[in-house]
Amino acid sequence: MKGQVSISNATIDRLPLYFRTLRAIHDEGIDIVSSDELGGRLGITPEQLRKDLAAFGQFGKKGVGYYVNELKRNIGEILGLDHHWNMAVIGIGHLGSALANYQNFVALGFRLVALFDRDPHVIGTTINHVKVEDAKDLGRIVRERDIHIGIIAVPAAFAQEVADCLAESGILGIWNFAPVKMSVPDGIYIVNEDLSVGLSSLSYHITHG
Amino acid sequence: MKGQVSISNATIDRLPLYFRTLRAIHDEGIDIVSSDELGGRLGITPEQLRKDLAAFGQFGKKGVGYYVNELKRNIGEILGLDHHWNMAVIGIGHLGSALANYQNFVALGFRLVALFDRDPHVIGTTINHVKVEDAKDLGRIVRERDIHIGIIAVPAAFAQEVADCLAESGILGIWNFAPVKMSVPDGIYIVNEDLSVGLSSLSYHITHG
DNA sequence: TAGATTGTTAATCGATTAACAATC
DNA sequence: TAGATTGTTAATCGATTAACAATC
Numbered sequence: 206m207k208g209q210v211s212i213s214n215a216t217i218d219r220l221p222l223y224f225r226t227l228r229a230i231h232d233e234g235i236d237i238v239s240s241d242e243l244g245g246r247l248g249i250t251p252e253q254l255r256k257d258l259a260a261f262g263q264f265g266k267k268g269v270g271y272y273v274n275e276l277k278r279n280i281g282e283i284l285g286l287d288h289h290w291n292m293a294v295i296g297i298g299h300l301g302s303a304l305a306n307y308q309n310f311v312a313l314g315f316r317l318v319a320l321f322d323r324d325p326h327v328i329g330t331t332i333n334h335v336k337v338e339d340a341k342d343l344g345r346i347v348r349e350r351d352i353h354i355g356i357i358a359v360p361a362a363f364a365q366e367v368a369d370c371l372a373e374s375g376i377l378g379i380w381n382f383a384p385v386k387m388s389v390p391d392g393i394y395i396v397n398e399d400l401s402v403g404l405s406s407l408s409y410h411i412t413h414g
Numbered sequence: 415m416k417g418q419v420s421i422s423n424a425t426i427d428r429l430p431l432y433f434r435t436l437r438a439i440h441d442e443g444i445d446i447v448s449s450d451e452l453g454g455r456l457g458i459t460p461e462q463l464r465k466d467l468a469a470f471g472q473f474g475k476k477g478v479g480y481y482v483n484e485l486k487r488n489i490g491e492i493l494g495l496d497h498h499w500n501m502a503v504i505g506i507g508h509l510g511s512a513l514a515n516y517q518n519f520v521a522l523g524f525r526l527v528a529l530f531d532r533d534p535h536v537i538g539t540t541i542n543h544v545k546v547e548d549a550k551d552l553g554r555i556v557r558e559r560d561i562h563i564g565i566i567a568v569p570a571a572f573a574q575e576v577a578d579c580l581a582e583s584g585i586l587g588i589w590n591f592a593p594v595k596m597s598v599p600d601g602i603y604i605v606n607e608d609l610s611v612g613l614s615s616l617s618y619h620i621t622h623g
Numbered sequence: 624t625a626g627a628t629t630g631t632t633a634a635t636c637g638a639t640t641a642a643c644a645a646t647c
Numbered sequence: 648t649a650g651a652t653t654g655t656t657a658a659t660c661g662a663t664t665a666a667c668a669a670t671c
Binding site: 239240241251255256258259263264265266267268269270271 | 655
């Protein structure tokens with residue numbers, strides 16, 4: 206990996222697709238894959254794929270291709286999936302409980318270690334073997350259990366105060382499903398997963414063309 | 415709107431954010447907003463915002479700003495939100511039922527008109543006032559109820575066959591939550607909402623820097 | 624009128640595509 | 648060796664940023 210060169214977000218967002226596809230290829234019992242084959246499965250040109258990988262090092266063998274397992278492990282390390290980050294979901298409504306139950310996260314090495322809500326009827330229930338705790342203990346528990354990632358699934362109106370609490374408690378990143386722009390101190394990374402953006406974009410494309 | 419000029423996806427994906435923020439500003443009782451204020455709330459430069467809008471026409475008044483309600487209506491029309499698209503969710507697992515319950519879609523004018531699953535225990539139940547029907551009736555019901563958008567929330571292994579059925583039945587667009595790349599005939603637009611991409615990207619950023 | 628703010632053109636920046644030398 | 652395929656440099660394309668004239 207080249208430390209000082211900045212890598213485009215477009216490249217980073219394609220790495221999980223490569224990773225996922227390499228896993229599928231591995232499950233098919235294939236050991237070696239070319240940039241043409243791997244890119245082809247994703248609708249990505251082989252040049253694009255090779256350029257993306259080149260940002261981090263040399264992973265292939267000229268005239269041969271890429272060793273599936275080795276490339277998968279390398280991309281996993283680049284993405285930091287070998288860190289097994291601890292996550293908490295805040296806001297156990299419909300979306301929050303769906304996220305708490307999402308099995309794909311486990312497959313990527315993430316660990317769900319806490320759930321939070323404010324509703325006394327929800328507190329104390331168990332989802333996916335994790336107990337829902339009172340949101341007023343959020344800060345304490347984030348510190349105690351060394352939680353790295355906070356998943357915000359509360360209504361938009363409460364998202365900023367949750368983010369503030371997470372930030373104070375030393376969270377590293379926030380995955381935000383509330384449809385609102387939040388502000389946090391420098392050094393905390395936010396990914397906004399605003400579902401209405403995708404759906405509205407779809408509406409645009411079927412309206413035109 | 416300029417018919418022949420192609421508009422960047424980056425611009426289109428920002429329009430829903432403008433729309434959402436204009437609604438919030440309207441709710442605050444504010445009638446006129448500048449590109450500086452509107453962009454500022456979203457962390458977008460005023461130049462970027464004006465450039466985005468310029469792709470579709472002239473919506474502001476020099477020296478004054480934008481009339482909040484008028485701009486909101488115009489962006490809504492550009493996004494096609496005034497069409498009130500009919501939607502169906504296929505796959506009523508945790509994520510599917512969360513999507514079926516998601517209230518923000520109603521606020522954007524989308525209509526949930528059908529739910530589908532294969533599991534006999536799920537078929538016949540009701541979510542958000544809509545009955546879950548047998549997935550084998552998917553094609554017929556899509557045609558009968560004039561469903562425009564299919565939301566795929568089935569396991570990756572079944573996503574392609576659902577997409578094939580939707581395509582045959584005249585769907586206009588697919589909003590895909592299955593972590594897999596699907597192929598559909600030209601003219602059908604797909605938005606992939608691959609949750610593992612966002613989370614892996616977050617992992618990357620907290621691992622580095 | 625003076626001040627403010629848009630819409631648009633020009634300049635810069637960044638990402639993708641194409642070409643090809645290196646080499647397995 | 649010949650064929651295949653990577654890694655990298657150069658060329659193109661597209662998006663963002665800066666500047667400013669138009670005008671409310």
